[in-house]
Amino acid sequence: MKILQLRNILLGCVLGGFLSLLATPLSYASDEAVYKEAKSLIKKGLASDVGFEIVESLTTEIGPRLAGSEAEARARSWGEGKFRELGFSNIRTEPFLVKHWERKFEQAQIISPYPQNLVITALGGSISTPPDGVTGEVVSFPTLQDLKDAPVKGLEGKIVFVDEYMTRTQGGSGYGIAVRKRSGAANEAGKRGAIAALIRSVGTDHHRFAHTGQMTYEDDVTKVPVAALSAPDADQLQRALLKGTVEVNVVLDVISQGEAISGNVIAEIPGETDEIVLIGGHLDSWDLGTGAIDDGAGIGITVGAAKLILDLNKTPRRTIRIVMFGSEEVGLIGAKAYAKKYRDRLDKHIVGAESDFGAGRIWKFDTNFAQEKLFLAESMHKVLEPLGIGRGDNNASGGPDIGPLRELGVPAVTLKQNGWDYFDYHHTADDTLDKIDKSDIAQNVAAYAAFVWMAANLNGHFRKD
Amino acid sequence: MKILQLRNILLGCVLGGFLSLLATPLSYASDEAVYKEAKSLIKKGLASDVGFEIVESLTTEIGPRLAGSEAEARARSWGEGKFRELGFSNIRTEPFLVKHWERKFEQAQIISPYPQNLVITALGGSISTPPDGVTGEVVSFPTLQDLKDAPVKGLEGKIVFVDEYMTRTQGGSGYGIAVRKRSGAANEAGKRGAIAALIRSVGTDHHRFAHTGQMTYEDDVTKVPVAALSAPDADQLQRALLKGTVEVNVVLDVISQGEAISGNVIAEIPGETDEIVLIGGHLDSWDLGTGAIDDGAGIGITVGAAKLILDLNKTPRRTIRIVMFGSEEVGLIGAKAYAKKYRDRLDKHIVGAESDFGAGRIWKFDTNFAQEKLFLAESMHKVLEPLGIGRGDNNASGGPDIGPLRELGVPAVTLKQNGWDYFDYHHTADDTLDKIDKSDIAQNVAAYAAFVWMAANLNGHFRKD
Numbered sequence: 058m059k060i061l062q063l064r065n066i067l068l069g070c071v072l073g074g075f076l077s078l079l080a081t082p083l084s085y086a087s088d089e090a091v092y093k094e095a096k097s098l099i100k101k102g103l104a105s106d107v108g109f110e111i112v113e114s115l116t117t118e119i120g121p122r123l124a125g126s127e128a129e130a131r132a133r134s135w136g137e138g139k140f141r142e143l144g145f146s147n148i149r150t151e152p153f154l155v156k157h158w159e160r161k162f163e164q165a166q167i168i169s170p171y172p173q174n175l176v177i178t179a180l181g182g183s184i185s186t187p188p189d190g191v192t193g194e195v196v197s198f199p200t201l202q203d204l205k206d207a208p209v210k211g212l213e214g215k216i217v218f219v220d221e222y223m224t225r226t227q228g229g230s231g232y233g234i235a236v237r238k239r240s241g242a243a244n245e246a247g248k249r250g251a252i253a254a255l256i257r258s259v260g261t262d263h264h265r266f267a268h269t270g271q272m273t274y275e276d277d278v279t280k281v282p283v284a285a286l287s288a289p290d291a292d293q294l295q296r297a298l299l300k301g302t303v304e305v306n307v308v309l310d311v312i313s314q315g316e317a318i319s320g321n322v323i324a325e326i327p328g329e330t331d332e333i334v335l336i337g338g339h340l341d342s343w344d345l346g347t348g349a350i351d352d353g354a355g356i357g358i359t360v361g362a363a364k365l366i367l368d369l370n371k372t373p374r375r376t377i378r379i380v381m382f383g384s385e386e387v388g389l390i391g392a393k394a395y396a397k398k399y400r401d402r403l404d405k406h407i408v409g410a411e412s413d414f415g416a417g418r419i420w421k422f423d424t425n426f427a428q429e430k431l432f433l434a435e436s437m438h439k440v441l442e443p444l445g446i447g448r449g450d451n452n453a454s455g456g457p458d459i460g461p462l463r464e465l466g467v468p469a470v471t472l473k474q475n476g477w478d479y480f481d482y483h484h485t486a487d488d489t490l491d492k493i494d495k496s497d498i499a500q501n502v503a504a505y506a507a508f509v510w511m512a513a514n515l516n517g518h519f520r521k522d
Numbered sequence: 523m524k525i526l527q528l529r530n531i532l533l534g535c536v537l538g539g540f541l542s543l544l545a546t547p548l549s550y551a552s553d554e555a556v557y558k559e560a561k562s563l564i565k566k567g568l569a570s571d572v573g574f575e576i577v578e579s580l581t582t583e584i585g586p587r588l589a590g591s592e593a594e595a596r597a598r599s600w601g602e603g604k605f606r607e608l609g610f611s612n613i614r615t616e617p618f619l620v621k622h623w624e625r626k627f628e629q630a631q632i633i634s635p636y637p638q639n640l641v642i643t644a645l646g647g648s649i650s651t652p653p654d655g656v657t658g659e660v661v662s663f664p665t666l667q668d669l670k671d672a673p674v675k676g677l678e679g680k681i682v683f684v685d686e687y688m689t690r691t692q693g694g695s696g697y698g699i700a701v702r703k704r705s706g707a708a709n710e711a712g713k714r715g716a717i718a719a720l721i722r723s724v725g726t727d728h729h730r731f732a733h734t735g736q737m738t739y740e741d742d743v744t745k746v747p748v749a750a751l752s753a754p755d756a757d758q759l760q761r762a763l764l765k766g767t768v769e770v771n772v773v774l775d776v777i778s779q780g781e782a783i784s785g786n787v788i789a790e791i792p793g794e795t796d797e798i799v800l801i802g803g804h805l806d807s808w809d810l811g812t813g814a815i816d817d818g819a820g821i822g823i824t825v826g827a828a829k830l831i832l833d834l835n836k837t838p839r840r841t842i843r844i845v846m847f848g849s850e851e852v853g854l855i856g857a858k859a860y861a862k863k864y865r866d867r868l869d870k871h872i873v874g875a876e877s878d879f880g881a882g883r884i885w886k887f888d889t890n891f892a893q894e895k896l897f898l899a900e901s902m903h904k905v906l907e908p909l910g911i912g913r914g915d916n917n918a919s920g921g922p923d924i925g926p927l928r929e930l931g932v933p934a935v936t937l938k939q940n941g942w943d944y945f946d947y948h949h950t951a952d953d954t955l956d957k958i959d960k961s962d963i964a965q966n967v968a969a970y971a972a973f974v975w976m977a978a979n980l981n982g983h984f985r986k987d
Contacts, residue, residue: 117761120638128638173585173593173812176951264729265811265952289954293812296582296955346730347638347758486641487730489754490761 086374088436091514094369095440095507101365102503108361109495111139112354112416116347116490123344124384125155125317132340136322136356136381143364145324145379152320153394155384158182160269160344162310163284165255168192169304171297177255177284178267178345179309180239181387182274186282190308191216191252197298201238204245213250216305217242218286220295225261229414229476235259240272243283247274253307254283257291259480265289266485269343271387282309319383321391326367328376333402334513335378335409335467336363336505339385339458346488350479354493354501355412355456356381361498362505366513373513375407382458385413392458396465403465407518410470410508411456412501415482416493417475419504422446423453425469426519433519437511441472444504449473468519470512472504551839553901556979559834560905560972566830567968573826574960576604577819577881581812581955588809589849590620590782597805601787601821601846608829610789610844617785618859620849623647625734625809627775628749630720633657634769636762642720642749643732643810644774645704646852647739651747655773656681656717662763666703669710678715681770682707683751685760690726694879694941700724705737708748712739718772719748722756724945730754731950734808736852747774784848786856791832793841798867799978800843800874800932801828801970804850804923811953815944819958819966820877820921821846827970831978838978840872847923850878857923861930868930872983875935875973876921877966880948881958882940884969888914890934891984898984902976906937909969914938933984935977937969 086094115135122132133150140148158181165175193216198204200221219242224231238256246254258268267287274280284307286294297303322340338355342348363379384390396403422441424434431451438448454460455469463469482488512519551559580600587597598615605613623646630640658681663669665686684707689696703721711719723733732752739745749772751759762768787805803820807813828844849855864871887906889899896916903913919925920934928934947953977984 113761117758117765118636120632120636120758167585171583171585263956265731265950265954266729289952289956292956293582293585293954296578300582485730487754489730489758491728491754491757 086514088516091511092440095510098365098506098510099444099503102362102506103499105365105499105502106495107364108357108498108502109493111360112349112357112493113490114139115353115356116349120347121344122340122342122348123159124341124387124390125157125319126159129319129341129383133320133322136340139360140324144367146327147325150320150322151394151398152318153390154316155319155387155390157312157315157317158387159312161312162308164308165284166306167297167303168306170301175290175294176265176267176287177307178269179311180283180285181269181271183243183272183283183309183311184280184313185311186253186307186309190306191282192304192306193252195294195298195303195305197295201241201245204242207249209248210250212246215251216307217246217251217254218294219254219256220291221257223259223261223480225477225480227475227477228473229479232259232480236270239270243272243281244275244278247279247281251281253281256283256285258285258287260288260483260485262481263288264487266487268484269345270484282307284309319390321383321395322381324379326363326373326377328373328513330375331405332375333378333406334375334509335380335406336509337380337382337458338412339391340381341384341386343386343484345484345486347490348488349490350415350482350488350492351484352385352413354416354498357498358412358501358505361502362509365502365506366510375513377509377513385458389457389460392461396461400465403462403467406462406467408468408470408512409455409459409462410472411458412472412505413456413458414474414476415479416498416501417477417479418497418500419444419446419472419474421449421473423449423471423473424451425453425455425463426451427521429521430517430519433515433517437508440507440511441504444500446504470508472508474501551979553981556976557905560975563830563971563975564909564968567827567971568964570826570830570964570967571960572829573822573963573967574958576825577814577822577958578955579604580818580821581814585812586809587805587807587813588624589806589852589855590622590784591624594784594806594848598785598787601805604825605789609832611792612790615785615787616859616863617783618855619781620784620852620855622777622780622782623852624777626777627773629773630749631771632762632768633771635766640755640759641730641732641752642772643734644749644776646734646736648708648737648748648774648776649745649778650776651718651772651774655771656747657769657771658717660759660763660768660770662760666706669707672714674713675715677711680716681772682711682716682719683759684719684721685756686722688724688726688945690942690945692940692942693938694944697724697945701735704735708737708746709740709743712744712746716746718746721748721750723750723752725753725948725950727946728753729952731952733949734810735949747772749774784855786848786860787846789844791828791838791842793838793978795840796870797840798843798871799840799974800845800871801974802845802847802923803877804856805846806849806851808851808949810949810951812955813953814955815880815947815953815957816949817850817878819881819963822963823877823966823970826967827974830967830971831975840978842974842978850923854922854925857926861926868927868932871927871932873933873935873977874920874924874927875937876923877937877970878921878923879939879941880944881963881966882942882944883962883965884909884911884937884939886912886914886938888918888936888938889916890918890920890928891916892986894986895982895984898980898982902973905972905976906969909965911969935973937973939966
């Protein structure tokens, strides 16, 4: 089995190298020819299942892949293998260290007056409770701000409950507001003497899934364990509180010590110059679901788009680099490692774009280009427009893992997806393959393929000259 | 506290008795007056939240209430208390025994080739596995019939997986077919030497909830543990099987020995004769959710409808008896106990109707009357028609707990609900209050109030004369 695998790997490398020798050098095609090819890639993308098939492979063969876990290591092997299988070049894993955190056990119960279980999940980074948990009266705050406005001290022995709702929007703007309680609840509870914090999940569904996500303790704050309640359980707790005093027991058992290995998995379509167009998604996921929409989809969309370009068998002007970032969920650790490693070559990165907002249709083309290069955004947009994509603004974030590059001056693009349903599944056990629509993800692959081809071949880049 | 409770109980009884003395005897009103009152009850029902409030109270203050559990005992106290609070008469609990079964722990994992957790839940009545579980290769069968068609013996050491789908229908007819695998999978697996059985959940959703439900071992069959996979996990297992051999570990820890106390909670609106109109729902629920649609809704609808009638302050011709059946989920144990206890008085039961199909709108009025009494069904239907309720057939089941009475000749009515979404939540952790629409449940209360008033007061009954 091992020898066979090695043979296949060697065969893949040889074949890949051979094919790239065969590839016709583009030799700086005219912009017109670039747009034409981009349009043909859109047709191919819409007719292809390559994006879906990559997510299917990742979520089935690996499943959940928590940052720093053994499963994330298997995902990196999968990533290298998938890049090889598809014929990409310069395949490598660039390792880095990440803090080790792992969920072992979690449970919550109303003790009185209405004994029953509550569905919770520990937030990433939370400390454990003692083995029997913590038991206390629940004090509810409608919003994080209400908790912040409460006197310092005064919640000694209590369990704080921040019952703040999240607004559902197409663009996901409700998340930025609602997510503050993820760190804020525990930190403000700790400052006031509370023994634990609970939050209504940062999410938009009404199912019995608690949404996890990373939280960070402030320095010099008494650390208290923190967990999220599913929306129906937050409702239930709130109803019980309307009837009187409620006592709850919370048990969290997590491992949170030392460091573990993580890494970015990278492959390329080598170009004729040393300029780089960077696309990607993140390989890690939370541990509860199989990470289909977050962010198997981003991996499928960007690798799938690059595969369509690879199959053109034409050498692009610039190198197309596809990055499967590691350990995004726990603080953009892979993105920071990448930015550090390539800090002397970031001027060669002409643009970065990450897909990390599910698999909903792209409806907007946001850029972060120099003002004088916006005409290029306009002409690229014309190619994307038939996909139902409008021209957005020039404040593109580029996606979470592009953030550290953008801060260092790398131009960014966001192909903004419809996120109306995204936070129904985000960071829950319910983030599974069946939540992805094949025709929606194909539209994403089509748009990325066209955009990447244009970015990699147009005469001119997106920075100030 | 105890003395206070006693005082309240006595006060409730005295007040209840006093109010019933005050009630105006109807003294056999004309059928026209009965229809008119029924129409007024529809208006009141549509404008009332009484049904929803009862479900809210039950699901919040008790939550899950497994047959024979301490929680079901609390639910009986709640039921008696709610009947008292609302002013009903002849309130009592009629106890019986039920087999004790309880879920302690459940877990499943793909061991190879793609290690990851699978969401499962033990079926009610299943035996435990050894503490470390059972581990074996999965053999998949598209339907229960395919498993039945497999040779006796030949699955030694294997884990059988019955991947049969359920059809979504308005009337719920897909359930009767799909539910057969709940007992069938384990029994057929046991006959063939398998070590465990897994089924695709009997349900219609695509969320990561496994659906539990009762199963029964055949006599003289080797008992094997059996659990249901959520739909996304059944998909995942099927995808893994398409790629090759899959080994799974299943751990179930259940308590299954001895008997426990259960009971039916009963109240009445006394009539002028000894004839009885019986309505009700079941008080027990599965342990995973809070039993809102199954069957808090049935309790809310029938108790709420009776409350509207009680508030008319008119003594009906016949006694209206409301039954909160115990231990329905584990084999209609409360229904059988009722039929046994009242076997000599069933001829006085002029009709029985249970609400046990969620809180969706009623769309059909089914009866099971003597042919010569169908004209009464037609005239009752005319009153219900403005609620969007069509005339159904004359094969009404009357609901699960009416079954034993119907077999003994008691006429039955089914106010058939829209069950399109019912099996999305049925027997899952996601069966919670937020799944009930207030205006839908009000339509149910309106229909039941009108039907019960007519059944309790019309000149003529529904049997053969």
